[in-house]
Amino acid sequence: MNRTRLDRLLGDLDTDGYLLDASQNDANQLYLSGFSGPDPFLTLYADGAVHLLVSGLEYGRARTEAAADTVERHADYDYEYGGREERYDMYARFVTDKGVRSVSVPPRGPVGTADALRERGIDVVVDGDDALGVVRAVKTAEEVDAIREAQRANEAAMRAAESLLAEADVAGDGNGGVPGGEAGGDAENAVEPGTLLRDGEPLTSERVAEEIEVTLLRHGCALDETIVAGGAQAADPHDRGSGPLRANEPIIVDVFPRSKATRYHADMTRTFCVGEPDPAAREWYDLTERALEAALDAVEPGATGEAVHAAACEVYEAAGEPTFRTDPETETGFIHSTGHGIGLDVHESPRLASGAGELEPGHVVTVEPGLYDPAVGGVRLEDLVVVTEDGHENLTEYPIEFVV
């Protein structure tokens, strides 16, 4: 955590403090408290100090683990297992005891707590500009290292996925099935020609995702939303993919693990094709590789997220592919933004999109152009980079190769 930056940005707000009511599932809470608690707890930033209020169950751990100046527990406010209103009474006392009469809260903070504090005379203001998110967007060297380490695990997982695809047999090409095995032959006969096979059984999106996630666990990371999508499924950027994979068509593999130790994320996408892609898919891949390079070239301090997005869009638009810039309603072409910040959240500030502001050293962003159309499928390539003083460093060390 960059405490100087925190003090400056939160100090600029027109309230006495910044209040979080959230569990470890909230990135702001993890960042400001430095504490992993499974149930919601309070963190108050005021006068340059961080104060925690936790249940008795979390007290011992919070005192040793939290990055806080003070840690209090419910019993310090004579609260046991009382009702809702008594709990809010405790919250109000915790805040006012610090001399705080007004607090900023993030837009997604809980309305129940906000309303209850207002009823108790505390002014609660929504921090619409997301000051804490802006603080979090600029990473320290330690945070960058955490993301880099997660990306190493990510690359191991991507290698495991690529190997499964590369080693797959293809139904109908004479090599399918268990070598010499009757069962394998039967399975091959039962599936459509072109289906990828492993040990004579169809190789599914789920099976590849499982291999990715097991590899991530073995490398200290977790993820349960892996995207392994081929064919028309790949034309929907949020489709996670399901069922048998096929040869000769693009397969998007998008992996965004979180380190269990640091809780920082990595993110990478590659698109693979087993066999021979058709010319349209090949052209899309080449275009997307050029769009990735153009966008990466544009990443430097002072460049806007909009300019980076424009660099990718221009490659596609010059080739006649629709983008949201040329057609806001298009459902094919380049139908998402070029990238997003990443850290304790997998999606955080800054954005690489229309209207996005200037990049700063320490911003860590994904760069992920892609093309989508159910008639062709989908192609996406994604690297992870950190903005440096004089450009950027690519944190991704995985080759870009289509045919496996």
Place this chain on the structure above:
Amino acid sequence: MNRTRLDRLLGDLDTDGYLLDASQNDANQLYLSGFSGPDPFLTLYADGAVHLLVSGLEYGRARTEAAADTVERHADYDYEYGGREERYDMYARFVTDKGVRSVSVPPRGPVGTADALRERGIDVVVDGDDALGVVRAVKTAEEVDAIREAQRANEAAMRAAESLLAEADVAGDGNGGVPGGEAGGDAENAVEPGTLLRDGEPLTSERVAEEIEVTLLRHGCALDETIVAGGAQAADPHDRGSGPLRANEPIIVDVFPRSKATRYHADMTRTFCVGEPDPAAREWYDLTERALEAALDAVEPGATGEAVHAAACEVYEAAGEPTFRTDPETETGFIHSTGHGIGLDVHESPRLASGAGELEPGHVVTVEPGLYDPAVGGVRLEDLVVVTEDGHENLTEYPIEFVV
């Protein structure tokens, strides 16, 4: 989803509708929308119908997957990549277009959205009684089956953990290390006597948790917060455990996976001891097994969560162990509630705790008494049960045995 129950409980509220602004990470959102979207979207329940508002990126998937009566996208409100205020304008129009002038929102719904809608003339009321949580607490047969299936995966993972422990060597007992291997012998000499060994290396909490989580993935479930805690670590119910495990002391293994397919959770805890527990630990285990049985015996429709909790407490109190009932400030003894509802959230209604209300058929709850003291360690046993018309069904099929 029990639509009749939903209509009754949400229909009783004094507002025109119930509004959610949340992603798939929110159990209410998953339940009401039936849709898994990684970014926040709106779900409005009004006049017995469920309406969704999603981004263009989610539109196709939402129309085919969501359990909604209508699905609209941002473009239907001429919103593209506008600013924050334009987005809230869209939200207000989405709500008022349905004839809704007042909405209930859950206590943990986002304050930014609530305040913005209020500024736009919509009355936003916090549903402090958590009507949607009360609806979710009663499971349909299909939901119970989803939980039962997750518990089967959980049992496979627990078996994997128990096997790792049972097969471990113990440093200093002459059997440690790789059979006949020099490296093993070296490792054994380097570690404290009593440390559990696998292939001559200390067997750690992290290694056992990894095996549990890999097994869960292989069975279609995910989890990244497994508890494998021995010795003094086990005396803190929320300590996930780290470092080498040891013989002759209780090791708490608490596993609460989520099915990737259904998103429903299971939950189970067992406490194991490799070697010979000391008399205090043995007594704790026997007491806890009796507390579990007493609490299970009390689970039936019409019984209160408080009564079930009391049944567990009474076993401990009769043996002279402190509980929160006899000493609200105690840091040793039985220092948590007896259980919690489980479903799309790992912790949800109802509670088995002081002040908790009546159980109903369809409630799925954990029953998990335990004892904690850094001088002894920790012991906890947890089963998962569903309340039936005439008692309960235990969804857990894992033996209760201390010494492995």
